[in-house]
Amino acid sequence: MTIKLTNLSAGYDRRPVVHHVNGEFADASMTAVVGPNGGGKSTLVKALAGFMPLMTGSVDYGGVARGEIAYLPQQFEIDRTFPINVMDVVLAGHWPKLGALGRRRNEHREAAMRALTMVDMASFATRPIISLSTGQWQRVLFARLSLQRAKIILLDEPFAAIDSRTTHDLIHVLEHWRQHGCTIICVMHDFQLVRDHFPQTLLLARDLIAWGDTGDVMRDENLARASAQAGTWVEHADVCDAQGGHAA
Numbered sequence: 001m002t003i004k005l006t007n008l009s010a011g012y013d014r015r016p017v018v019h020h021v022n023g024e025f026a027d028a029s030m031t032a033v034v035g036p037n038g039g040g041k042s043t044l045v046k047a048l049a050g051f052m053p054l055m056t057g058s059v060d061y062g063g064v065a066r067g068e069i070a071y072l073p074q075q076f077e078i079d080r081t082f083p084i085n086v087m088d089v090v091l092a093g094h095w096p097k098l099g100a101l102g103r104r105r106n107e108h109r110e111a112a113m114r115a116l117t118m119v120d121m122a123s124f125a126t127r128p129i130i131s132l133s134t135g136q137w138q139r140v141l142f143a144r145l146s147l148q149r150a151k152i153i154l155l156d157e158p159f160a161a162i163d164s165r166t167t168h169d170l171i172h173v174l175e176h177w178r179q180h181g182c183t184i185i186c187v188m189h190d191f192q193l194v195r196d197h198f199p200q201t202l203l204l205a206r207d208l209i210a211w212g213d214t215g216d217v218m219r220d221e222n223l224a225r226a227s228a229q230a231g232t233w234v235e236h237a238d239v240c241d242a243q244g245g246h247a248a
Contacts, residue, residue: 001027001064001151003048003183007057010040010047016055017043018204023211025185025200027062030178032188032198032214036230039205041187042074045154048185061152070150072141074157080129086140087125090115093147115143119173135166142173153177155186159193171197191218205229 003025011017018040025031033041046052048059049071061069090112116122119139129137138158145153153174159167175197178184188194194201194214201217203209205226210217 001062001183002060003062003064003152003185004060005057006060008044008047008054008059009056010043010052010054012043014055017206018047019207020056021204021208023202023208025183028178028181028183029200030174030184030186030198031200031202032186032194033202033204034188034191034194034218035204035209035226038233039226039230041204042156044202044204045071045156045185045187046073048152049154064151068149068151069154070145070148070152071154072145072156072158074160075134075138078141080132080137082129084129085125086116086121086127086129086132087112089129089140090125090143090147093144111147112143115146116140118146119143120169135162138162138170139166142170146173146177150182152183152185155184157187157189159188159190167193194218206233 005021005023008021009016009019033044035041047054091108094108113122116125119142121139174184195218198214201214202211203217203222203226209226210222
């Protein structure tokens with residue numbers, strides 16, 4: 001179930017943000033995607049999730065079906081004003097298998113309650129989601145993810161603006177999923193969390209800077225190169241060609 005990226009470029013309005021990335025995510029690996037702001041981290045994950053078309057290249061998911069890929073965007077991208085409760089949100093994790101009109105049975109609710117228990121939110125099952133703190137909401141979203149039984153899990157800064165206890169608890173949920181065969185790809189900004197918990201790291205500054213074991217990737221010289229490259233970006237540069245250069 002290795003995920004192979006070949007010459008992958010993606011961006012907006014025909015302007016690539018991620019340039020010609022090649023490499024592989026190993027089966028049941030846990031990889032942090034790091035780099036400077038604007039370096040293409042979120043763009044890469046959205047492209048892997050299928051929410052952004054590729055400009056060049058391809059992704060080979062190793063036989064994993066689209067319904068077996070789960071994606072959690074940044075919190076600000078999710079509308080919490082809809083008048084539903086915590087249980088309703090978690091039950092939506094069954095949607096990939098049941099469909100929009102699938103009938104939810106007792107076993108589905110029991111599975112949802114087990115998922116809420118896993119993230120210490122069972123007592124909040126009937127609470128409206130708008131009443132939750134940022135950390136509580138993220139716990140609920142992790143519970144929903146667990147019901148999807150995805151083989152590939154993509155997350156965009158899941159620990160931003162949440163407390164240290166919640167971060168600790170949810171990091172261990174990720175490690176549990178990986179131990180059970182999930183491939184985890186996670187955009188991160190906290191370098192210490194990356195060093196402590198993510199065996200593999202992809203360092204991106206629009207171009208791929210380094211990809212491999214975290215200790216090797218997170219060397220000072222690689223981080224300095226990524227930072228220096230960020231200082232040379234031209235926001236309205238010409239569109240890249242398929243060979244990695246720029247169109248005239």
